[in-house]
Amino acid sequence: MKILARNASHRGDQGQTHLFLDLLFHGAGEAGAECEVVTLARLKINRCLSCYRCQTGEPHLVCAYDDKDEMRGVLDRMAAADILIFATPIYLMTMTGLLKTFLDRLYSTMNISQGELSDCGLIHHHKNPAISSKPFVTMVVSSNIERESWKSVPAYFRTYARFMNAPQVGVLVRNAAGLFSQMEDPEVSSQFPRLAKVCQAYEQAGRELATLGRVRPSTQRRTNQEIVSMPFFGLLKHLRPVKRRVLAVSDAMWSGTSESGRAVVGEPAAAKTMEIS
Numbered sequence: 615m616k617i618l619a620r621n622a623s624h625r626g627d628q629g630q631t632h633l634f635l636d637l638l639f640h641g642a643g644e645a646g647a648e649c650e651v652v653t654l655a656r657l658k659i660n661r662c663l664s665c666y667r668c669q670t671g672e673p674h675l676v677c678a679y680d681d682k683d684e685m686r687g688v689l690d691r692m693a694a695a696d697i698l699i700f701a702t703p704i705y706l707m708t709m710t711g712l713l714k715t716f717l718d719r720l721y722s723t724m725n726i727s728q729g730e731l732s733d734c735g736l737i738h739h740h741k742n743p744a745i746s747s748k749p750f751v752t753m754v755v756s757s758n759i760e761r762e763s764w765k766s767v768p769a770y771f772r773t774y775a776r777f778m779n780a781p782q783v784g785v786l787v788r789n790a791a792g793l794f795s796q797m798e799d800p801e802v803s804s805q806f807p808r809l810a811k812v813c814q815a816y817e818q819a820g821r822e823l824a825t826l827g828r829v830r831p832s833t834q835r836r837t838n839q840e841i842v843s844m845p846f847f848g849l850l851k852h853l854r855p856v857k858r859r860v861l862a863v864s865d866a867m868w869s870g871t872s873e874s875g876r877a878v879v880g881e882p883a884a885a886k887t888m889e890i891s
C-alpha cells in the first residue's frame with residue numbers, strides 16, 4: 615500500500631500539519647504501508663493561468679508549465695500511489711492558497727471537451743482516474759477552538775469526491791491544534807488529557823489506512839474529538855463565567871497562560887517566528 619500526502623502548509627515540515635501527518639504515517643508505516651509526504655511549499659508550482667494550452671494545444675493535456683516547474687513530478691507520484699492525502703491548515707476559514715493552486719493545476723490532466731457522467735450522476739468532463747479518482751483522505755489543521763472555521767474544506771472535498779469519482783476514505787479534522795505543540799508540558803497534558811488520546815487515534819487511523827484502505831468511523835470520531843469542551847448552545851458563551859473560561863483557554867494557546875491564569879507554557883510552535891530565506 616502506497617500512501618502519498620501533499621502537505622499544503624506554508625510552514626512545511628516545521629508546521630503542525632506535519633506533526634499530524636507524522637503520527638498518521640507512524641501508524642501506517644508500522645502496518646506496512648509505504649508513506650511519502652510531498653511538501654508543496656518546497657516545490658515550484660506555478661498558478662494556472664487559464665491559458666487553455668492544455669486543452670487546445672499540442673501535445674494535448676500538457677500544461678504550458680510542464681517543463682518549467684515541479685508539478686509533473688507530483689502528478690507521477692500521485693499516479694503511483696494507492697491512497698492520496700490532501701493535508702491543509704486553515705487560512706481565513708478555508709484551504710491554503712498552496713493547495714488551491716495545486717488543485718487548479720489538475721485541470722490540465724482533464725479533457726474538458728469530453729463529457730462524462732460521474733458515478734453519482736453529476737454531469738462533468740473527463741478526468742484522469744489515476745490522478746483524480748484515487749481514494750483520498752482530507753486532513754485539516756486549524757488553531758481556533760471552535761468546530762467552525764474549518765468547515766468549508768470538508769465541504770469542498772465532499773463535492774470534489776462526487777465529481778471526480780474519488781472515494782473519500784477519511785476526514786481528519788484537528789482544531790485547537792496549537793495545544794498539541796505544548797503537550798510535552800505536564801501541566802498542559804494534565805489539563806487537556808484528550809491530547810494524548812487524539813495522537814493515539816491518528817496512529818490508529820494510519821494503521822487502518824494501511825490495512826483496510828480507509829479510516830473507521832469510530833477512529834475518526836476519536837481523531838476529531840474536541841480537546842476543549844464547549845457549551846452545547848453557542849449563546850451560553852455570552853454568560854460571563856463561561857466567556858471568561860473559553861477565552862482564557864483560547865488565549866493560552868497563543869500567550870502561554872493557563873485557564874486559571876497561571877503561565878503554563880512557553881511560546882507555542884504555531885506562534886514561533888520562522889526563518890525566512
Ligand SMILES: Cc1cc2nc3c(=O)[nH]c(=O)nc-3n(C[C@H](O)[C@H](O)[C@H](O)COP(=O)(O)O)c2cc1C
Pocket residue numbers: 623624625626628629630631632703704705706707708755756757758759763764791792884
Ligand atoms: C494567514 C493565516 C490565516 C489563518 N486563519 C485561520 C482560521 O481562519 N481559522 C483557524 O482556526 N486558524 C487559522 N490560522 C491558524 C492556522 O490554521 C494554524 O496555525 C495551523 O495549525 C497552521 O498549520 P501549520 O503549522 O501546518 O502551517 C491561520 C493562520 C494563518 C497564517
